[in-house]
Amino acid sequence: MLAQLQRQLERIYEIEVPHSVDDFLFTDPQILKTLQSKDECDESVVEERLFVVQDGDQVDVGLYVDSEVVNRLTQDDPASCLHDGNLADYCTAMEGVSHFLYLIWNAGHERGVSRMELEMQAEIDKYVSTAFLFGQQASGRVPSSLHRWLFEKPEFDSSLDRVSMERYRDANYYASKYCARLEKRYLRRDGQVGIFNDLRRLYRLTNRAKISCAVEIA
Numbered sequence: 001m002l003a004q005l006q007r008q009l010e011r012i013y014e015i016e017v018p019h020s021v022d023d024f025l026f027t028d029p030q031i032l033k034t035l036q037s038k039d040e041c042d043e044s045v046v047e048e049r050l051f052v053v054q055d056g057d058q059v060d061v062g063l064y065v066d067s068e069v070v071n072r073l074t075q076d077d078p079a080s081c082l083h084d085g086n087l088a089d090y091c092t093a094m095e096g097v098s099h100f101l102y103l104i105w106n107a108g109h110e111r112g113v114s115r116m117e118l119e120m121q122a123e124i125d126k127y128v129s130t131a132f133l134f135g136q137q138a139s140g141r142v143p144s145s146l147h148r149w150l151f152e153k154p155e156f157d158s159s160l161d162r163v164s165m166e167r168y169r170d171a172n173y174y175a176s177k178y179c180a181r182l183e184k185r186y187l188r189r190d191g192q193v194g195i196f197n198d199l200r201r202l203y204r205l206t207n208r209a210k211i212s213c214a215v216e217i218a
Contacts, residue, residue, distance in 0.1 A: 001070060001073050002070075008129055015203070017105050018108070019104055021063060025065060027066065031062075035064075048064065048092050050118075061103065063099070063100050065096050078133060087149075091130065094126050095126060098118075102117070102203075120170075121210075123175030123179075126150060131187060147180060151179070154168075178202065181216065
């Protein structure tokens with residue numbers, strides 16, 4: 001299931017990485033607890049989390065996705081029919097895959113990546129992949145409420161510290177600006193070639209350039 005989402009993003013961005021997300025996926029909550037801090041274990045309910053542990057030149061990566069999310073998506077495959085009942089789970093899984101893919105792709109190009117970049121790219125990936133999937137299943141029609149659903153009423157974890165909360169809010173803000181421009185420029189018209197070029201350009205930019213691109217006037 002998650003490898004399928006990875007391939008979807010790789011096609012959109014015209015990239016390829018030598019690793020499959022399935023090889024780094026774990027769903028065991030006991031393993032999750034060993035990797036979380038005590039405060040996280042006590043306060044937060046986690047459905048998705050990317051873990052990166054560096055020891056010298058060695059970097060270990062693991063992606064946790066709640067087993068119930070994976071099971072629900074397996075039983076109600078969004079690739080067959082994306083709807084209100086599986087949309088939230090789809091976005092949860094896509095966020096994890098986006099984090100994994102963006103980290104691995106940048107590492108392959110010997111580039112570091114900030115948490116802000118990871119979160120912003122994941123917000124964009126959720127919007128774009130969902131829009132494309134809806135479009136494929138509905139004769140090119142993308143729900144007019146999609147942008148509002150993803151960006152205008154975000155639900156942030158109340159246990160986040162101030163710095164983390166600001167990072168998530170900023171990522172949501174910049175991704176919202178960029179995706180609104182995509183919708184206006186391409187999705188309301190027949191601009192499929194243009195949207196791919198735009199997305200691939202943004203994907204390859206680094207932090208400040210990515211933010212500047214996101215807030216360009218349409």
